Amino acid sequence: MRVGIGLPNTIPGVDGPVLVDWARRADAGPFSTLAVLDRLAYDSIEPFAALAAAAGVTKRAGLATMIAIGPLRNTALLVKQAVSVDALSGRRLTLGLAVGARLDDYETAGVEHRGRGARLSEQLATLRDGDDLGVRPNLRLLVGGMTGPAFARMARYADGYAHNGGPPRAFARAADSARAAWSDLGRPGRPVLWGQGYFALGDEEAGATYLRDYYAFTGPFAEKIAAGNLTSARAIRDFVRGYAEAGCDELILFPTVADLEQLDRLAEVVS
Amino acid sequence: MRVRIVGAGPAGLYLAVLLKKADPSHDVEVVERNLPDATFGWGVVFSEGTLGELRDADPETHVEITDTFARWPTVDIRYRGRLLRSRGHAFSAIGRRRLLQIMQRRALGLGVGLRFETEVSDVNGLAAEADLLVGADGVNSLVRRTYAAEFGEQVAPQGCKYVWFGTDLVLDAFTFIFKRTDAGIVQVHAYPFDERTSTWIVECPETTWRGLGFDAMNEGESLAACEALFADELRGHHLLSNRSLWTSFPLVRNDTWHRPGIVLLGDAAHTAHFSIGSGTKLAMEDAIALSQALVRHPRDIERALLDYELERQPVIERFQQAAGESAAYFTRVERYAHMDPMPFAFNLLTRSGRVTHANLAQRDPQFVRVLDAWFPGGGLLEPGAVAPPPLFAPWKAGAVELRNRVVRASAEPDRLPALARSGAGLVVAGPVAVTLDARISPDTPTLDDDASAAAWAALVDDVHAARAAAAVSLTHAGRRGSTRPPTHGADVPLRDGGWPLVAPSPIAYAPRMPVPRAMDAGDMARVGQAFAAAARRAAGAGFDMLEVDMGHGYLLASFLSPASNRREDEYGGELVGRLRFPLEVLDAVRQGWPEDRPLAVRLNVMDGTRRGLQLGEGIAIAGDLAEHGCGLIHVVAGQTVPEAAQADYRRGFLTPLADRVRAEARVPTLVGGYITTPDEANTLLGAGRADLCLLDVPDTDLERELVAAAGEEVAAAMAVA
Numbered sequence: 002m003r004v005g006i007g008l009p010n011t012i013p014g015v016d017g018p019v020l021v022d023w024a025r026r027a028d029a030g031p032f033s034t035l036a037v038l039d040r041l042a043y044d045s046i047e048p049f050a051a052l053a054a055a056a057g058v059t060k061r062a063g064l065a066t067m068i069a070i071g072p073l074r075n076t077a078l079l080v081k082q083a084v085s086v087d088a089l090s091g092r093r094l095t096l097g098l099a100v101g102a103r104l105d106d107y108e109t110a111g112v113e114h115r116g117r118g119a120r121l122s123e124q125l126a127t128l129r130d131g132d133d134l135g136v137r138p139n140l141r142l143l144v145g146g147m148t149g150p151a152f153a154r155m156a157r158y159a160d161g162y163a164h165n166g167g168p169p170r171a172f173a174r175a176a177d178s179a180r181a182a183w184s185d186l187g188r189p190g191r192p193v194l195w196g197q198g199y200f201a202l203g204d205e206e207a208g209a210t211y212l213r214d215y216y217a218f219t220g221p222f223a224e225k226i227a228a229g230n231l232t233s234a235r236a237i238r239d240f241v242r243g244y245a246e247a248g249c250d251e252l253i254l255f256p257t258v259a260d261l262e263q264l265d266r267l268a269e270v271v272s
Numbered sequence: 273m274r275v276r277i278v279g280a281g282p283a284g285l286y287l288a289v290l291l292k293k294a295d296p297s298h299d300v301e302v303v304e305r306n307l308p309d310a311t312f313g314w315g316v317v318f319s320e321g322t323l324g325e326l327r328d329a330d331p332e333t334h335v336e337i338t339d340t341f342a343r344w345p346t347v348d349i350r351y352r353g354r355l356l357r358s359r360g361h362a363f364s365a366i367g368r369r370r371l372l373q374i375m376q377r378r379a380l381g382l383g384v385g386l387r388f389e390t391e392v393s394d395v396n397g398l399a400a401e402a403d404l405l406v407g408a409d410g411v412n413s414l415v416r417r418t419y420a421a422e423f424g425e426q427v428a429p430q431g432c433k434y435v436w437f438g439t440d441l442v443l444d445a446f447t448f449i450f451k452r453t454d455a456g457i458v459q460v461h462a463y464p465f466d467e468r469t470s471t472w473i474v475e476c477p478e479t480t481w482r483g484l485g486f487d488a489m490n491e492g493e494s495l496a497a498c499e500a501l502f503a504d505e506l507r508g509h510h511l512l513s514n515r516s517l518w519t520s521f522p523l524v525r526n527d528t529w530h531r532p533g534i535v536l537l538g539d540a541a542h543t544a545h546f547s548i549g550s551g552t553k554l555a556m557e558d559a560i561a562l563s564q565a566l567v568r569h570p571r572d573i574e575r576a577l578l579d580y581e582l583e584r585q586p587v588i589e590r591f592q593q594a595a596g597e598s599a600a601y602f603t604r605v606e607r608y609a610h611m612d613p614m615p616f617a618f619n620l621l622t623r624s625g626r627v628t629h630a631n632l633a634q635r636d637p638q639f640v641r642v643l644d645a646w647f648p649g650g651g652l653l654e655p656g657a658v659a660p661p662p663l664f665a666p667w668k669a670g671a672v673e674l675r676n677r678v679v680r681a682s683a684e685p686d687r688l689p690a691l692a693r694s695g696a697g698l699v700v701a702g703p704v705a706v707t708l709d710a711r712i713s714p715d716t717p718t719l720d721d722d723a724s725a726a727a728w729a730a731l732v733d734d735v736h737a738a739r740a741a742a743a744v745s746l747t748h749a750g751r752r753g754s755t756r757p758p759t760h761g762a763d764v765p766l767r768d769g770g771w772p773l774v775a776p777s778p779i780a781y782a783p784r785m786p787v788p789r790a791m792d793a794g795d796m797a798r799v800g801q802a803f804a805a806a807a808r809r810a811a812g813a814g815f816d817m818l819e820v821d822m823g824h825g826y827l828l829a830s831f832l833s834p835a836s837n838r839r840e841d842e843y844g845g846e847l848v849g850r851l852r853f854p855l856e857v858l859d860a861v862r863q864g865w866p867e868d869r870p871l872a873v874r875l876n877v878m879d880g881t882r883r884g885l886q887l888g889e890g891i892a893i894a895g896d897l898a899e900h901g902c903g904l905i906h907v908v909a910g911q912t913v914p915e916a917a918q919a920d921y922r923r924g925f926l927t928p929l930a931d932r933v934r935a936e937a938r939v940p941t942l943v944g945g946y947i948t949t950p951d952e953a954n955t956l957l958g959a960g961r962a963d964l965c966l967l968d969v970p971d972t973d974l975e976r977e978l979v980a981a982a983g984e985e986v987a988a989a990m991a992v993a
């Protein structure tokens with residue numbers, strides 16, 4: 002299993018220099034991938050813009066959206082953005098897409114919330130089919146989501162599955178569903194499986210405050226997500242081991258505090 | 273800390289004991305509406321696993337509880353006049369009243385305040401007096417209802433109608449009784465709990481309950497009626513009532529179990545089902561988890577409540593899953609009433625998914641030996657016989673005998689011999705297209721001319737050489753055709769070199785897929801002939817079994833489903849119309865296929881969407897296909913439309929569907945659905961949920977390592993030579 006790190010693009014107040022430094026330092030570290038989250042109605046940096054900035058200062062690490070909310074975006078523009086980041090980075094992009102969990106993102110975008118699943122399927126079909134839009138035929142696609150249709154969509158159009166976080170046993174269950182859907186749709190082999198978790202090594206209060214705020218829309222679950230923040234080297238090692246056991250191929254650890262020291266400490270733990 | 277607990281059931285009393293014990297300076301009071309000695313119900317069962325936790329949490333009550341336990345290792349199953357016993361289990365039970373007495377006494381000794389005969393009606397008022405208010409007030413919890421929206425409360429009835437009696441018959445086993453009546457089967461769950469008394473729960477589906485007139489009876493009348501119904505089993509003993517009224521068992525769930533200063537515990541937070549006997553144990557484990565969390569976070573109650581919930585929720589989810597399976601099983605018992613006693617009993621024991629073939633073999637090796645020996649003979653049994661487990665029992669249909677029930681399938685013809693060598697009884701080649709324009713993608717193999725038939729014959733020989741049988745799954749892709757190879761995705765249209773698609777109605781399958789042409793009579797005749805011709809070639813190539821593909825939205829499935837078949841002629845509309853063309857094709861295939869070789873259909877038994885085919889129709893179709901000569905239904909579901917909302921990809925997700933087809937249409941079934949281990953397969957086959965099992969075996973690093981090592985040894989040996 003490879004371990005990547007998130008860019009702090011959805012932590013409020015993060016500016017360009019922090020993001021770029023973060024990317025540069027991560028590329029020099031032990032991380033396989035730099036990944037971003039996506040949130041429209043929130044103080045954050047747009048995922049493709051963040052990855053484009055990262056592409057400019059990195060050479061080695063993969064770049065990934067984990068995930069981008071497809072249906073918020075016009076399909077042709079989404080494809081154009083993805084293709085551009087892929088080109089700027091020398092084909093290092095893994096494009097993870099899902100419908101997202103927040104109604105207010107849709108309202109802010111002025112996009113219908115209903116029918117979002119079918120629209121995401123159309124976007125995926127376009128990405129898979131769309132030579133006319135300059136998509137590299139082997140652009141790596143991941144799909145996230147926990148519903149039956151999401152797993153089917155993943156198996157139909159993608160190369161793998163992007164899980165939305167939680168303890169290893171939650172990942173293991175989702176991984177089973179992803180493999181079951183893959184086989185049901187007659188795809189050969191197995192789907193690639195990506196997982197994610199949050200960490201704060203030091204300054205855990207700030208990390209918890211951020212997660213409570215970021216997930217406030219989930220009501221009571223925000224507290225649980227904040228409680229799941231990995232705040233010690235040991236918790237991270239257990240988590241990494243648990244995910245590896247469950248068959249995860251690539252695990253992304255997202256920061257909850259946008260301080261470069263966090264990155265260095267994580268590098269120490271995972272290397 | 274000032275703690276007020278509503279409800280002196282097992283959850284509330286045990287929490288009071290543990291909190292007071294952890295810190296005598298806590299001010300803990302339990303408020304209960306009933307008298308100390310007034311409680312509902314009779315005895316409750318515990319499983320061994322809990323007891324260790326009770327000992328660690330409070331040795332004093334543990335000793336008293338376990339000293340009063342009735343214990344026994346046996347499950348008795350009374351079915352069709354027979355008594356089947358399974359041993360090696362570990363049950364213990366205690367009277368509810370006795371359990372509560374022990375905990376009341378302990379609580380008083382520790383200085384807990386117990387206020388009986390006090391009904392709480394103002395939850396907010398009580399909460400205001402305390403640092404922590406605990407809702408341990410049972411399944412109808414007022415605390416929960418007061419903040420229903422905040423907790424995200426969901427309450428729904430599950431399972432049968434039931435009534436909880438006691439009896440003065442002292443049993444020596446956990447006893448299930450299945451009693452046939454004119455209105456359907458009525459079952460009993462009974463077990464001893466002290467030297468004089470046993471619990472005796474009677475249950476049946478609501479229709480049976482009405483049919484027997486229980487809905488119109490009062491407490492005394494229904495007791496008398498149950499006593500009469502089970503007179504033989506009661507052997508002159510009586511049923512006892514404790515406000516024993518018929519009711520349904522509600523499934524209680526909540527999104528969260530706490531809000532600032534208030535927490536739910538036990539049945540107030542979650543229920544399981546009495547048929548897996550675990551509510552009391554879960555309630556007491558809740559109390560342990562909450563008291564420990566409060567010890568860990570003495571100055572942060574909110575953090576403790578969160579910890580408690582995080583620890584308990586995954587456990588509860590597993591039990592609710594098992595409880596749901598078990599409760600649903602008992603509503604379906606009628607459908608299994610044709611089964612022989614051995615698979616019936618094994619199906620019962622494995623109903624909740626917690627007991628499997630492998631772990632029952634550990635508990636009761638002789639029971640599993642008899643099951644395994646019974647299995648291949650279909651009821652004929654030589655006492656003392658030993659046999660391999662169900663997955664390795666042979667299966668016979670017509671002139672074909674499979675050496676075992678392991679089925680492996682591959683879309684790549686070249687892999688078939690290796691699958692045969694891997695030990696499968698049957699390997700399935702498929703999907704294989706009946707003509708070039710019936711293909712799914714350019715990679716789909718075909719069986720449309722003599723040259724392809726000859727290539728297949730060679731492969732079949734290889735499969736036979738490995739002592740496996742070979743089946744071919746014949747398909748026409750319909751509106752899912754002309755796509756790129758499956759390595760690239762599914763339902764992604766071919767850019768160049770595509771072919772025109774046909775379907776019952778001109779509706780594209782998925783985004784960017786072309787609109788198919790609606791088939792006319794000529795198209796249908798041609799497709800029917802193509803299937804028949806392919807069947808003849810398959811027979812000539814030596815295939816032992818043939819499967820006609822009516823699954824997953826391919827051509828024949830798309831005729832079956834109202835979501836894809838909008839025809840207004842005799843091939844659309846009601847089910848008879850939608851079934852007409854698939855049946856014509858099956859009849860045509862039957863003509864071209866030898867009488868003595870089995871003919872199977874891969875059938876979508878439901879579409880998983882409201883506009884599509886429903887399971888009831890799917891089961892009816894399976895019956896019709898059987899009448900037309902289909903001897904095996906390969907059960908699949910979904911994919912008729914790409915965005916089916918009810919798609920479910922849990923491990924073994926097709927097994928419940930196969931079970932219903934087999935039990936209701938009485939056709940043998942083949943089931944897949946991500947079954948990856950022999951134990952899962954042995955369990956579902958032994959329980960009669962299917963006849964053959966399509967395994968989805970994962971790559972393991974163990975095998976990679978061994979195969980690589982073996983390769984090196986061979987290479988080294990060759991280098992030496």
Ligand SMILES: Cc1cc2nc3c(=O)[nH]c(=O)nc-3n(C[C@H](O)[C@H](O)[C@H](O)COP(=O)(O)OP(=O)(O)OC[C@H]3O[C@@H](n4cnc5c(N)ncnc54)[C@H](O)[C@@H]3O)c2cc1C
Nearest residue numbers: 279281282283305317392409410538539546549550551552
């Ligand atoms: C038929 C049947 C069989 C069962 N068999 C088993 C079994 O074999 N094994 C097993 O482990 N479990 C079994 N259970 C489940 C078990 O009984 C419950 O899960 C368990 O009692 C839950 O404990 P509790 O303390 O949460 O709630 P309860 O035991 O229901 O206690 C709640 C208490 O709160 C009091 N109360 C309610 N509202 C108020 C109010 N407003 N003010 C004051 N007091 C109030 C009630 O009077 C009651 O005493 C069975 C249940 C049923 C129905």
